[in-house]
Amino acid sequence: MNETIELLLNHRSIRKFKDQPLNDEQISQLVEAAQMASTSSFVQAYTIIGVKDPEKKKKLAEIAGNQQYVAENGHFFVFCADFHRHQAAGELEGIDVSEAIESTEKLVVGITDASLAAQNCAVAAESMGLGICYIGGLRNDIQATADLLNLPEHVFPVFGMCVGYPDAEPSIKPRLPKAGVYFEDSYPSEEKHFVELENYNDTTAAYYESRTEGKRKDRWTAQVSGMLSSIKRAHMKDFLHRKGFGRK
Amino acid sequence: MNETIELLLNHRSIRKFKDQPLNDEQISQLVEAAQMASTSSFVQAYTIIGVKDPEKKKKLAEIAGNQQYVAENGHFFVFCADFHRHQAAGELEGIDVSEAIESTEKLVVGITDASLAAQNCAVAAESMGLGICYIGGLRNDIQATADLLNLPEHVFPVFGMCVGYPDAEPSIKPRLPKAGVYFEDSYPSEEKHFVELENYNDTTAAYYESRTEGKRKDRWTAQVSGMLSSIKRAHMKDFLHRKGFGRK
Structure with missing residues (x-):
């Protein structure tokens, strides 16, 4: 197993950081790594905002449900789906792009592009000995x-x-069993799912049990349902429609 | 710069592959790497289908606009957003999850989860000396x-x-200028975008010119618009609604 795969397999989300900001060179390297991810038809439909302003970070931590680590970390990135730049490109060229960029297809593209870039950023950060945590909140x-x-x-x-x-x-x-996530040539039967979910429930129950001295034995199916x-x-x-996404 | 960042910065899409299939161990390692990506609230809302059946690969190549490399490669993955598994989980627990999984929020989650997993798979593949190409087609x-x-x-x-x-x-x-993609604390002004787009147009024109012996000088803004x-x-x-995504 090579070093990069070892790194990927060693991922865990970090929710407590030392009081040490990233320097500009580190931030720059992370953004460059993010930018080299694939992008749909080369549209590069994303923007990355680095938040340094402590007041804004505090506000974002509140929005995220009072997750302290959103305010207290080495750096905070926000990955945005972005077709505003393409609107500007259309203006430069005298071409109306609004129907296309407001389509549901482009909503898919924007989320995908932002996510691929973000995951490259995450991998790059971890390769530098840093930790990361995604914030859907x-x-x-x-x-x-x-x-x-x-x-x-x-x-x-x-x-x-x-x-x-x-x-x-x-x-x-522990993730879902590989046999419950990866299939060949065709989606599996209903029975297959149930078998793998039961296997996984045993795994997650054992995982939580060992971490809580027997206090919790969470089944994954109970957690997610x-x-x-x-x-x-x-x-x-409604928010996405207002912002010009998925209107058609 | 460490080895992993070097790898990320060296990415280019590969559209021509040797006639040599991946072996099961390689496929397994790629799926494991994919699974270790972050996932929204641990829902793991994706499924990966590996397509080996030559007839299915041929059909997918046609759908993708006759891209031959969809049929001719070492392995072909399809990354799917998946909440079917969660419906099964809900059935096991006697909980109705349909309203939640059909929300637009969960459409965002499914695309994100599938994309984060896919990018880990891409990075793992490249670390093994393999090439990759995403197929939105x-x-x-x-x-x-x-x-x-x-x-x-x-x-x-x-x-x-x-x-x-x-x-x-x-x-x-060459990607968009970093100064046109990464901003701190706030989204930039309209003028900033126009400046960076013009800079980038010079870059892409020079890139195409050098690769085509002067025949093409594509401006990115012209390409995308x-x-x-x-x-x-x-x-x-309509398709997504039919499949139970983004209904609410």
């Missing part, structure tokens, strides 16, 4: 997040990412 | 792609990925 009040960063039409924050020097060493969470028992962030559709 | 006829892979409700193919032993060494495409002058894959919204 910025979408709790996505309008407030967008306002705080002055995002115009055709730009929205997909998620944030804390980066910094780790001050904790959490254990690696509890979490999915009601709709969250129900504002998303 | 599967969305040209996304219903046909979904049917070919027997994808049920709450699962859709976000993109494919060719992996294999490179049989070409394309040059690295041409591409965005009309709506593509206009079926996306």
Whole structure:
């Protein structure tokens, strides 16, 4: 196994960082690594905002549900889907691009492009000995997040990412069984899913049991179905429409 | 600069592969690396289908606009957003999760999770000396792609990925200027975008000129606004609704 794969397999989210900011060269290297990810038809439909202003970081931490590590880290990135730049490109060329960029297809593209760039950034950070944590909680009040960063039409924050020097060493969470995630040539039967979910419930129960001295034995299916028992962030559709995404 | 960052910065899409399939151990390692990417609240809302059946690969190549390398590669992955598994989890627990999983928020989550996993797979493949190319063209006829892979409700193919032993060494495409993609604390002014787009147009014109002995001098703004002058894959919204995504 090579060094890079070892690094990927060793990932765990870090939620406690030392009080040491990243320097500009580190930030620059992370952004360059992010930019080299693939992008759909070379549209590069994303923008990265680095948040340094302590007041803004505090506000984002509140939006994310009072996650302290959103305010306290080495650097905080917000990855945005962005077709505003393409609108500007259209203006330069005298071409109306608004119908295309407001399509649901381009919503898919914007989220994908932002995510591929972000994951390169995450891998680069970890290769430098830093830790990371994705912050989907910025979408709790996505309008407030967008306002705080002055995002115009055709730009929205997909998620944030804390980066910094780790001050904790959490254990690696076991993923779904490979046999429950990877299939060949065709999607599997319903039965196959149930078997793998039961296998995974045993794995997660053992994982939590060993970490909590027997206090918790969470089944994954109970965790996720509890979490999915009601709709969250129900504002998303309207927000995206207002921002010019997924209108068609 | 460490080895992993060097690898990330050296990425280029490969569109011609040697006639040598990946072995099962390689495929397994790629899937494991994919699975270790972060996932929104641990929902792991994706499925990976490896396509080996030559007939299916040929069909997918046609759907993707007759891209031969979709049929001819070392292995072909399809990354799908997947909440079908969560529906099964809900059934096991006697909890109705359908309202949540059909929300636009969960569409964002599914695309993000599939993309983060895919980018880990891409990085792992390149670290093994393999080349990759993302295939958004599967969305040209996304219903046909979904049917070919027997994808049920709450699962859709976000993109494919060719992996294999490179049989070409394309040059690295210059990205947007860092100053046009990364900003601190706030989204930039309109003027800033125009300046960076003009800078980038000079870069891309020089890039194409050097590669085509002066025959092409493509400006990026002309390329993308041409591409965005009309709506593509206009079926996306209806397709996603039919599959149970973004209904609310």
